Amino acid sequence: MSVKQAVREQYQAIVDAFQGSNIETPTEGWIRTVRKALGMSGAQLAKRMGVTRARIAQAEKAELDGGVTLKSMQAAAEAMGCRFAYVFVPPDAIENLIIAQARKKARAIVGTAGKHMALEHQAVNDSRTQHEVSRLMQELMYEMPPDFWEDK
Structure with a gap:
């Protein structure tokens, strides 16, 4: 595990503490x-x-x-003798938000590649496409490239 990943996991734990709170x-x-x-x-x-x-x-x-x-x-x-706090309350665990974004990006990337391959009569089957989406999702979550949160 890289230092960057360890730091991100520490931040995730902080945010996840509020997950599901009904504030x-x-x-x-x-x-x-x-x-x-x-x-x-x-x-x-x-x-x-x-x-x-x-x-x-x-x-x-x-x-x-x-x-x-x-x-x-x-x-x-x-x-009033109180402590003021403000929070961002995620609807789900932060990891699930990251997974959803990785899935979205992976599907877009694989979809674009699939269109190009189809134009060249090299289309792949749905099983292979799903496998590639899963593989790319894992890669995106691990590397978190600079454009990870950008929708293209």
């Missing part, structure tokens, strides 16, 4: 939801953050609109 943003957003859960008014949160009540209302609205900054979220969380 959903509350309908009122995290700032308002946590604030209300604490029984804290907007004015009280504003005072703790050293901003105006209007700024809290803006932050709560910006969160719902997708325009809140990470810095604002962190400041609000800390003012």
